[in-house]
Amino acid sequence: MNPEKNYGLDLRGIKKIYSDFILDITFSVQRGEFVSLVGPSGCGKTTTLSVISGLLEPDEGTMYLNRRNLLTVPIWDRAIGFVFQDYALFPHMNIERNISYGLKVKKIEKSKTISRTNTLLDTIGLCGYNKRLTDDLSGGEKQRVALARALAPNPELLLLDEPLSALDAQLRQSLRNEIRRIQKDLAVTTLYVTHDQEEALSISDRIIIMNNGSIEQIGTPEEIYSFPKTRFSAEFFGKSTLLPAIINDSDSCTCTIQHNEYTQSSMHYFQAQNTTVESAEGCFFFRPENTKIFTTSDTNSGQNSNIFPNAKVTGCEYNGTGYFIECSWKGFSLLAFSKIKLVPGSLVSVSVHGSNCLFVSDEKI
Amino acid sequence: MTLRFRDGTFRFTSFLAYFGIILLVPLFFLPVFMVLRQAFVDDANNFSLAIFTSLLRSSYIWRITGFTTLQALLSTILAIAIGLPGAYILSQFSFKGKFIIRAVSTVPFVLPPIIVVLGFVIFYGNNGFLNNFLMSIFKTSEPPLKILYSLKAIILAHGFYNFPICISLVAGYWEQVSDNSELASYTMGAKKLKTFLSITLPKIYPAILSSAALIFLFCFTSFAIILVLGGGPWFSTIEVEIYRQARVSFNLHSAAGLAIISIVISSVILMIYLLSQKRMMGNIAGYKKSVSRKSISIKPAAVGSILIGIYIAIAGLFVTAPIISVIFRSFQSQLTRAGSTYLSLKWYQQLFNIGQGALSLTASAFSNSILIALSAAAIAVPAAIGLSYFILTINPRKSYISELLFMLPLAVSSVILGLGYYLLSNIAGNLSINRLLIVSAHAIITLPFILRAVMPALRNMRQSYSSAALSLGARPVRVFFSIELPLLKNAIISGSVFAIAISLGEINATLILADEQTITIPLLLYRLIGSYNFYAACAVGTLLVAMCILLFSVFEYLREKL
Numbered sequence: 001m002n003p004e005k006n007y008g009l010d011l012r013g014i015k016k017i018y019s020d021f022i023l024d025i026t027f028s029v030q031r032g033e034f035v036s037l038v039g040p041s042g043c044g045k046t047t048t049l050s051v052i053s054g055l056l057e058p059d060e061g062t063m064y065l066n067r068r069n070l071l072t073v074p075i076w077d078r079a080i081g082f083v084f085q086d087y088a089l090f091p092h093m094n095i096e097r098n099i100s101y102g103l104k105v106k107k108i109e110k111s112k113t114i115s116r117t118n119t120l121l122d123t124i125g126l127c128g129y130n131k132r133l134t135d136d137l138s139g140g141e142k143q144r145v146a147l148a149r150a151l152a153p154n155p156e157l158l159l160l161d162e163p164l165s166a167l168d169a170q171l172r173q174s175l176r177n178e179i180r181r182i183q184k185d186l187a188v189t190t191l192y193v194t195h196d197q198e199e200a201l202s203i204s205d206r207i208i209i210m211n212n213g214s215i216e217q218i219g220t221p222e223e224i225y226s227f228p229k230t231r232f233s234a235e236f237f238g239k240s241t242l243l244p245a246i247i248n249d250s251d252s253c254t255c256t257i258q259h260n261e262y263t264q265s266s267m268h269y270f271q272a273q274n275t276t277v278e279s280a281e282g283c284f285f286f287r288p289e290n291t292k293i294f295t296t297s298d299t300n301s302g303q304n305s306n307i308f309p310n311a312k313v314t315g316c317e318y319n320g321t322g323y324f325i326e327c328s329w330k331g332f333s334l335l336a337f338s339k340i341k342l343v344p345g346s347l348v349s350v351s352v353h354g355s356n357c358l359f360v361s362d363e364k365i
Numbered sequence: 366m367t368l369r370f371r372d373g374t375f376r377f378t379s380f381l382a383y384f385g386i387i388l389l390v391p392l393f394f395l396p397v398f399m400v401l402r403q404a405f406v407d408d409a410n411n412f413s414l415a416i417f418t419s420l421l422r423s424s425y426i427w428r429i430t431g432f433t434t435l436q437a438l439l440s441t442i443l444a445i446a447i448g449l450p451g452a453y454i455l456s457q458f459s460f461k462g463k464f465i466i467r468a469v470s471t472v473p474f475v476l477p478p479i480i481v482v483l484g485f486v487i488f489y490g491n492n493g494f495l496n497n498f499l500m501s502i503f504k505t506s507e508p509p510l511k512i513l514y515s516l517k518a519i520i521l522a523h524g525f526y527n528f529p530i531c532i533s534l535v536a537g538y539w540e541q542v543s544d545n546s547e548l549a550s551y552t553m554g555a556k557k558l559k560t561f562l563s564i565t566l567p568k569i570y571p572a573i574l575s576s577a578a579l580i581f582l583f584c585f586t587s588f589a590i591i592l593v594l595g596g597g598p599w600f601s602t603i604e605v606e607i608y609r610q611a612r613v614s615f616n617l618h619s620a621a622g623l624a625i626i627s628i629v630i631s632s633v634i635l636m637i638y639l640l641s642q643k644r645m646m647g648n649i650a651g652y653k654k655s656v657s658r659k660s661i662s663i664k665p666a667a668v669g670s671i672l673i674g675i676y677i678a679i680a681g682l683f684v685t686a687p688i689i690s691v692i693f694r695s696f697q698s699q700l701t702r703a704g705s706t707y708l709s710l711k712w713y714q715q716l717f718n719i720g721q722g723a724l725s726l727t728a729s730a731f732s733n734s735i736l737i738a739l740s741a742a743a744i745a746v747p748a749a750i751g752l753s754y755f756i757l758t759i760n761p762r763k764s765y766i767s768e769l770l771f772m773l774p775l776a777v778s779s780v781i782l783g784l785g786y787y788l789l790s791n792i793a794g795n796l797s798i799n800r801l802l803i804v805s806a807h808a809i810i811t812l813p814f815i816l817r818a819v820m821p822a823l824r825n826m827r828q829s830y831s832s833a834a835l836s837l838g839a840r841p842v843r844v845f846f847s848i849e850l851p852l853l854k855n856a857i858i859s860g861s862v863f864a865i866a867i868s869l870g871e872i873n874a875t876l877i878l879a880d881e882q883t884i885t886i887p888l889l890l891y892r893l894i895g896s897y898n899f900y901a902a903c904a905v906g907t908l909l910v911a912m913c914i915l916l917f918s919v920f921e922y923l924r925e926k927l
Contacts, residue, residue, distance in 0.1 A: 053832075053836050054835075054836075055832050055835070055836075075835045075836060076835050076836075076837075076838050076839055076840050077838070078836070079838075080836060081836065081837075082832065082833060082836040084829040084832070084833060085829075086827060086829055088827060088829035088830050088832070088833040090830060090833075090834075090848060090852075091852070092851045092852060092854075101834065101837050101839070101847075102837035102838050102839075105837060105838045105839045105843065106838055149833075149837070150836075150837075152837075153837060153838055
């Protein structure tokens with residue numbers, strides 16, 4: 001497979017080495033695709049964007065954008081739009097001059113520049129804002145202008161570095177949908193950095209999870225949420241229970257939960273076809289919303305169900321649709337979900353079907 | 366092929382940076398070296414350590430050093446004592462007349478020292494306004510206050526000239542640190558005095574130390590005030606003696622010995638200043654206020670209002686009386702030396718008609734000064750911008766080295782610098798280049814002040830502006846001119862205005878470098894004062910004050926307009 005044909009952006013073995021941090025990444029973004037880059041702060045997301053945009057030069061690796069070798073092109077010729085976390089709107093220029101800056105630099109005809117600027121103002125819903133100063137804009141408006149400015153010279157790739165992090169929750173939600181709409185309309189290849197997992201799940205075609213300078217997992221939001229491949233991915237997205245385990249039999253997909261002296265064998269888990277587990281040691285994983293809670297001793301819920309009997313409720317947290325129930329079971333902490341409120345101290349059985357459980361190896365796949 | 370993008374990105378600003386660095390070598394390091402080597406060579410120009418050791422044993426050098434330190438110490442104490450209440454009032458209270466303190470405290474900042482000298486002579490002198498006023502009240506013919514030409518005059522003038530530094534530095538810092546720790550102290554039962562001594566004082570101490578160090582530095586290397594108001598060899602300081610030894614007694618060895626002591630002591634003080642500045646920044650970050658001061662500021666109580674009023678009146682009078690005296694006297698005239706005065710425009714007429722004597726030089730003094738100031742700014746401003754880039758972007762990890770490098774012109778007094786240029790011009794054997802030398806000296810002298818304006822602006826300028834412009838397709842040169850320069854505009858204008866104002870009033874290096882034909886406004890003032898032609902001096906001084914006011918008005922206008 002020739003990657004250059006199918007992918008808009010293609011990074012292979014890109015390395016940036018610092019004394020206390022090493023960035024080492026390989027990934028591709030298809031033409032017109034919207035990919036989110038998520039991870040905790042300091043994991044290398046912004047460094048990745050800087051390397052792609054040309055603000056930083058990588059120490060190793062290759063980087064192509066629509067078949068062009070980016071590494072031989074200086075930043076000003078890369079045709080990559082960049083929306084910064086702080087918007088970076090030029091304070092000494094009005095909105096119109098901000099948006100048209102990239103066009104003027106390219107010496108585009110004046111009439112075309114004006115019409116393009118007005119079209120973009122229309123696209124972001126700020127018609128008539130031409131002469132306003134950047135100081136007079138709200139945070140959300142600044143963010144839109146920054147987006148329009150980055151899009152003005154028709155970039156081949158759009159990079160967004162946590163563009164919504166300075167805004168309040170409600171505005172974030174409406175703006176992220178707007179960004180997605182504009183991106184779809186223009187079909188611009190987009191790499192979107194965020195540390196907000198919910199944001200990434202809701203707007204991305206695919207998600208790249210980064211940790212400590214390298215990539216943990218790449219997949220669709222559904223894959224990332226339901227089938228985390230590493231312990232880090234499992235913990236980063238949503239609430240979950242992770243119990244130390246060893247595989248008994250990879251054919252029948254059973255493992256043994258093991259901790260100090262305590263073991264519980266024949267725990268069923270799900271494994272997708274054509275996948276392998278690299279290490280027999282790892283974690284038994286499930287999400288709270290896939291659990292069932294029984295207050296009676298009748299726990300017969302069928303084949304391939306994993307039962308955690310005699311779990312003691314230690315916490316009960318309401319989230320609007322139900323209760324997250326924290327239980328203590330044989331010294332482990334389990335997270336379950338219940339429609340009804342449970343009193344801390346009461347004894348319950350937690351059951352979760354094997355098809356909703358995963359074995360997550362400690363090693364990266 | 367791999368391009369080094371980072372380097373490519375900053376190539377244009379590195380060019381500016383190296384321009385600044387390269388400029389420093391012939392214009393600063395070479396002349397300073399020329400001065401210092403005089404302490405280690407004998408008259409036949411051979412290396413001799415004996416010269417240096419004999420200099421160190423000379424009682425003359427240590428007497429001068431002792432007096433210099435003493436007057437600087439006393440002046441600093443006076444300036445802090447006057448300045449601290451002002452800083453307290455300005456930062457802790459909100460009231461209507463606040464702008465008066467601010468305005469009054471900026472006046473000495475923009476005044477050349479020679480004008481301060483003139484103002485002191487006119488106001489405090491034996492025949493000055495204060496003594497005339499007192500004599501008419503007490504009906505005596507003997508002036509009751511004999512201040513001039515004494516240690517008192519030096520300290521008073523230094524206090525006048527420097528207390529605004531204390532006000533602006535301490536108040537600026539005090540406004541920024543939160544008073545939550547004081548409130549916490551009150552809630553734990555500490556009384557006001559106890560809280561002030563145990564919480565407030567340690568908190569504002571770095572700002573006081575910082576302003577004290579700066580004031581001490583300025584008083585230590587002060588020149589014109591000592592030269593005129595000191596009035597003789599007994600009230601002489603290192604700087605004045607360097608000038609006398611070099612240009613009057615032609616003893617370059619003594620001058621160099623004094624220069625070494627001056628540079629060593631100034632460097633130590635400068636270090637204290639830099640360290641306390643660093644602590645202030647740390648404290649501001651630590652005590653950062655969450656609520657703006659406006660909502661906390663309290664209106665003073667009745668007794669407080671009276672005290673504040675008295676302070677404003679006294680400080681205002683202290684600052685404005687000498688200046689107003691100069692302006693007023695310039696419109697006065699006397700028929701005979703002992704005769705009564707009357708209002709006239711005589712001195713201005715003499716200034717504008719090319720007349721006789723010193724005044725015939727007026728026109729060329731003004732044109733020289735303006736030309737020198739503009740040329741010096743034209744060199745120093747680009748150099749300062751370049752050096753700022755050098756310090757902050759080229760190698761940020763080693764910024765302390767380059768920061769020390771540029772701060773050195775502050776530790777080397779302008780008299781020493783002027784002497785260095787003088788020695789260079791002697792080698793060249795051609796004094797006709799001395800206007801060029803004066804311009805260069807002024808460029809170096811004003812450099813630290815422009816840097817102090819430009820550096821913070823560059824430090825606060827977000828990197829993302831330039832990155833955004835680059836990603837939009839602008840090349841580095843374009844990024845610099847279309848984004849970075851406009852963003853630094855205010856800082857550059859304010860630095861330039863200060864540079865021009867300092868150059869217009871500079872007398873230290875100028876006096877050493879100027880030949881008979883070269884005259885500037887401060888030199889003209891110095892000659893007029895030296896020949897006791899105070900009326901004419903006042904007229905020239907008034908024009909200089911008017912020029913400074915005009916300059917700063919233009920600056921304010923540009924800042925609003927651009």
